[in-house]
Structure formats: C-alpha cells, structure tokens
Amino acid sequence: MPPTRSVPVNRLVDGLPRRERRRILGRFDTVDLAFGDVLCEPDHAYRHVYFPLTGYISLVALLDGRRPLEMRLIGNEGMLGATLVLGVDAVPLRGVVQGAGTALRMTAAQFQRELRENPVLLRTVSRYLYVLMAQLSQTAACNRFHEIEPRLANWLLMTHDRAHADHFHLTHAFLADMLGVQRSAITIAAGALKRRKLIRYSRGRINVLARRRLEAASCECYAAQIDDYDRVLA
Secondary structure, three states: OOOOOOOOOOOOHHHOOOOOOOOOOOEEEEEEEEOEEEOOOOEEEEEEEEEOOEEEEEEEEEOOOOOOEEEEEEOOOOOOOHHHHHOEOOOOOOOOOOOOEEEEEEEHHHHHHHHHHHHHHHHHHHHHHHHHHHHHHHHHHHHOOOHHHHHHHHHHHHHHHHOOOOOOEEEEEHHHHHOOOHHHHHHHHHHHHOOOOOOEEEEEEEEOOOOHHHHOOOOOOOHHHHHHHHHHHH
C-alpha cells in the first residue's frame, strides 16, 4: 500500500485520466461513514456505490444460523458496488462500516450510466472486480489451509493499510468473525503476536509496533493480494 497522503483520495478514482477523473468527481457526494452502518444487504438491490477516502467497509457472508464471516475489507484502494459492472443489481454480500471515515457516494443508477458513458471507468472497475474476485478466492483458501496466527497477522495488516494509522479498534468478537474461529483462538493468537512485540493489544485497541515483522509473520496471502492489485491496476 502507498504511504498516507495529506489529501485523502480513492485510488481507483485517482488513477483515472484527468478528464475522466474530473467528470466523475463532479457527480459524487462526499458522505460520512459511521462505524456499524450497514450499506447494503444480500439479495437487495444496490442503492448507492461507495468509494472510501478514509475508513473501511467489510464484506460479510451470512449463512443461516451461523455467525457472520468476514470476507474482505474495502478501503481507499477500492469500492463497494463493483458487481454492478456485470449488469447485476443484486448485492452478493453485506457491506458494513468497520472503520469510520468518509467516502465518495453515487446512486447505483447514476453509476451504471457512468459505466455506459465512460469506457475508461468501465475498464478500471472491471479490473478491480477481477482483483476482488481473486482476493475473495484467496481468502477462502486461506481460511481452509492456513493456521490462525498467520491469518490474524494477515487481517491486521489489511486493517492497518486501510486505517492509515498505527492504531485501530478491533474487538475479540470481531476478530473471531473475521477468521471464522472461536474467541478463545483469537486470545491465543493475539497473545502470541503480542509476546513477540509485533502488536500491542488492550481493550480492543490494537497498535502495530513492528510492521515488517508482522508482514513476516503473516501467511503468503497478504503479499499475494497486494501483488494482484498492483499487477492488474497499477
């Protein structure tokens, strides 16, 4: 991830050529993202798309009788609503704000018009959707094959990237949902990272103390996901 910039930007929008970027920026509203806000629900139509500037959104899978499972985090590298590029209005996953901040917002209908009229935007969103699908597949494989501690390091790195700060708030319950495990497993894994002085963790507040060493403690999925994004969208 690139270093924090003084003026918050969304990387997808910022990567558009100047003319297309100015055009689409004139059609956005800037809105606040409040922690816990549900932005979309499965099997409902999108009302808006969101391009985070600060803060981050969780994509959550819901299964009957089971706790929600975190599938992906979206920060200023991406957007919520990319599947509209396929011409499908239905929402595949719940979108809920996990890090308060701001975002660029547009109605789904307006965004679909922009996709039809702006081939550069269409190409960018299509490539981002490919990256998102690859990352979701990586997450599924990671959940099946990798141990809890490196998976936790992976999610902490992804949150760190999107929080744009060395500290953020994640409860044991939320971390357990992210990894699809019991809270006791999170206590053990977070305790191990804490003892190695990679993080400080107290009352849900996490401080990243040694970013490079946390990357080394992560499973291979973190680097693979970064490589996918840079290869397709750089």
